Amino acid sequence: MNATLTxxxxxxxxxxxxxDLLPLLVNDAKPDIICLQETKVPDPLFPADLxxxxxxxxxxxRGMKGYNGVAVFSRLKLSPVEDTPDWCLKSDCRHLAAYVETGKVPILLHNFYVPAGGDIPxxxxxxxxxxxxxxIAEARAHFAEAPPSRSILVGDLNIAPLENDVWSHKQLLDVVSHTPPETEGLNAWRAQGFVDAVRHFVPPDRKLYTWWSYRNRxxxxxxxxxxxxxxxVSQDLESALQSYTIHKDARDWPRGSDHVPVTVTLKI
Structure with missing residues (x-):
């Protein structure tokens, strides 16, 4: 029986x-690892027993007061990568990297929270x-230095890169998160050795969303x-992909986020 990682x-x-919503995600997804973004808490105040x-x-x-912040919870042992870049020299807690001890060759995990970018493109x-x-340009240059292998990159990348990743490609071309400079940059970053795990299962002509504005009643x-x-996932892990879930019902959880969780399972 092949071991899997969710x-x-x-x-x-x-x-x-x-x-208090995280147990709902644990119950739904049975994850081995949860990566969070926009934790909005400085490290000394992070819930210690969570x-x-x-x-x-x-x-x-890795967090700061009031905004940004990333976290990783794992069933498997994590070894942090200490020398990650200080992106744009802002020290704004947007990236965590760690090796996941799988019992075989470790998997390198990246958890990113890309800047939202404001309203004016x-x-x-x-x-x-x-x-x-x-x-995005710095991340692209960093990952170009060496092709990723046995690596997983996740997060709120704050860009909908494909036409059917938004409700209206034509109407959102000048809306931040779907402008051509953003989508071209993100697609170029991904193309440097990564595979879009969810689109591995869902063809690009199908609509697919993970965020719905609070403004929509x-x-x-x-x-x-x-x-x-x-x-x-790095290209060497594409054949290991098993399944995906976009937890759309989480958008209706009490006091839920405007984002919903995304889960992927692969063989390790």
Whole structure:
């Protein structure tokens, strides 16, 4: 019997506010690893016993007050990668990397929270948009240094890269998260040795979303979503992919995030 690894990624939009929802994800996905983004908590205030309560006792987190922040909870032992880049020299807690001890060759796991980029798709008028493009460019250059192997990259990458990753490609071309500079940059980053794990199962002509705005009163009826949350695997792991789930019902969890979790299972 082949061993498997199940990993869930979720922009939780405050781990302290929504930590009671994590057992719902554990029950739904039975994950070996949960990666969170936008934890919004400095490290000294991170819920110390949360990993034990989830049955995922190996925990890494990198956070700051009020915004950003990433965390990893794992059933398997984690060995942190200490020398990750200081992206855009901002020290803003957007990336964690760790080796996952699988009993075989470890898997290198990256958990990213890419900048949202503000509202105006113009570098000069909106420095946040420029920061986002610079972040993607730096990440692309970093991963170009060596082809990834036995690697998984997950997170809220804050870009819907394909036409059917948004409810209307034509109407969102000038909306931050789907502008050509963003989508071209993200697709180029992924193409440097990674495979889009969810699109491995779902053809690109099918609509697929992981985020629905809080502004939509009836988000299911309008279904104006975007696929901002991603799981990539290195090309050597593509044949190991087993299944995926987008936990759409999580959008209706009490005080839920505007993002929903994404889960992928692969052989290890």
């Amino acid at each position: 990993i869930s990624t979720w922009n939780i939009n405050s781990v302290r506010l929504r930590q 990993g034990e309560r989830l049955g995922l006792p190996h925990v890494l987190h 113009d570098r000069d008028a909106n420095p946040k948009y420029g920061h986002k493009l610079d972040f 009836d988000w299911r009826a309008s279904d104006r979503g975007r696929r901002l949350d991603h799981v990539w």
